[in-house]
Amino acid sequence: MTKTYRIAMIPGDGIGKEVIPQGQCVLQALAQKTRRAQFEFESFDWGGDYYRKHGVMMPDSGVQTLKSFDAILFGSAGDPDIPDHITLWGLRLKICQGLDQYANVRPTRILRGIDAPLKRCGPEDLDWVIVRENTEGEYAGVGGRVHQGHPIEVATDVSMMTRAGVTRILRYAFELARSRPRKQLTVVTKSNAQRHAMVMWDEIANEVAKDFPDVTWDKELVDAATARMVNKPRSIDTLVASNLHADILSDLAAALAGSLGIAPTGNLDPERRYPSMFEPIHGSAFDIMGKGLANPIGTFWSAVMMLEHLGEQEMADRLMAAIEAVTADRSNHTRDLGGAATTEAVTAAVLRALDV
Numbered sequence: 001m002t003k004t005y006r007i008a009m010i011p012g013d014g015i016g017k018e019v020i021p022q023g024q025c026v027l028q029a030l031a032q033k034t035r036r037a038q039f040e041f042e043s044f045d046w047g048g049d050y051y052r053k054h055g056v057m058m059p060d061s062g063v064q065t066l067k068s069f070d071a072i073l074f075g076s077a078g079d080p081d082i083p084d085h086i087t088l089w090g091l092r093l094k095i096c097q098g099l100d101q102y103a104n105v106r107p108t109r110i111l112r113g114i115d116a117p118l119k120r121c122g123p124e125d126l127d128w129v130i131v132r133e134n135t136e137g138e139y140a141g142v143g144g145r146v147h148q149g150h151p152i153e154v155a156t157d158v159s160m161m162t163r164a165g166v167t168r169i170l171r172y173a174f175e176l177a178r179s180r181p182r183k184q185l186t187v188v189t190k191s192n193a194q195r196h197a198m199v200m201w202d203e204i205a206n207e208v209a210k211d212f213p214d215v216t217w218d219k220e221l222v223d224a225a226t227a228r229m230v231n232k233p234r235s236i237d238t239l240v241a242s243n244l245h246a247d248i249l250s251d252l253a254a255a256l257a258g259s260l261g262i263a264p265t266g267n268l269d270p271e272r273r274y275p276s277m278f279e280p281i282h283g284s285a286f287d288i289m290g291k292g293l294a295n296p297i298g299t300f301w302s303a304v305m306m307l308e309h310l311g312e313q314e315m316a317d318r319l320m321a322a323i324e325a326v327t328a329d330r331s332n333h334t335r336d337l338g339g340a341a342t343t344e345a346v347t348a349a350v351l352r353a354l355d356v
Helices: 016-034 048-054 062-066 084-098 163-179 197-209 222-231 243-256 297-309 313-327 343-354
Strands: 003-012 037-043 071-076 103-109 127-133 137-146 154-160 184-189 216-221 238-241 264-268 276-280
Touching (some): 003 016, 016 037, 016 071, 016 297, 016 313, 048 084, 062 084, 071 084, 084 276, 103 243, 127 163, 127 243, 137 243, 163 184, 163 197, 163 238, 184 197, 184 243, 197 216, 216 222, 222 238, 238 243, 264 297, 313 343
Parallel strands (some): 003 037, 003 071, 071 276
Antiparallel strands (some): 264 276
């Protein structure tokens, strides 16, 4: 019996409104061709335009509404006319924290046909998965401002790490590393300077590692990790870091693989109590909005991650093969990859590749 999945679509802002409908188109075509599963899509107009009408990025009942879906396909949050902290905290982070999507997972590798910046690095040298703690740490939202506008004004942002939160993300990362061929994990830290929370992070890593004797692991300071990603990419396989550190490292990883336009991510509730959310990492990119320049590959790869999470591995493999067949032909490259292909042209190419 064919299973039906309910997918919530939140295009959000900017080019999210362009790439998420393309993702729906590709998923519908994939379902028709494989007949392994069907999708019921419902789109939500939350984002900057919603904020201008209602004063909030999404309704108060939004998180509760999303709980009835099997997965969420998200575009971007960001609007040049609205402060970034309002767009981020009012939409994406509200969903991630509200649905306890504590594991942000970002695979990174050089797809066929893409000319990555590291000239001495081939596809076999850069095949990473970055695991990001997604609900606390530097983005816990703890802090405040007092005496605003006065010389004595004070502003604080407190990085809050809990033993429960650190333990579960490290355990998830070790388990993910164990599932990959190299069984290797790099734990990123900054405990030389952040002497309380990150020292606890290191201590918990040592404790959790005892349950994974088959996983080879090492520890790296975050600043040194950036250099290692550039100079010794082959030395990395799976990497786990705090919310802020992994946020930065994963964008660096995407750039090293060729473009932020191709990079996917999954915001996961590994316990599957709530739906997980999948999104390209490129942001709203208002500078190219409406020009047909947005690269939809990041959305398509995010759809692959969604299919894997839903247990539809055969469909995921078929879509990923189509993506790589398209990127292998440089006439299908959008501007961010040095080409001239449009969003619609890349989508059409992926649809043709699904027929092969």
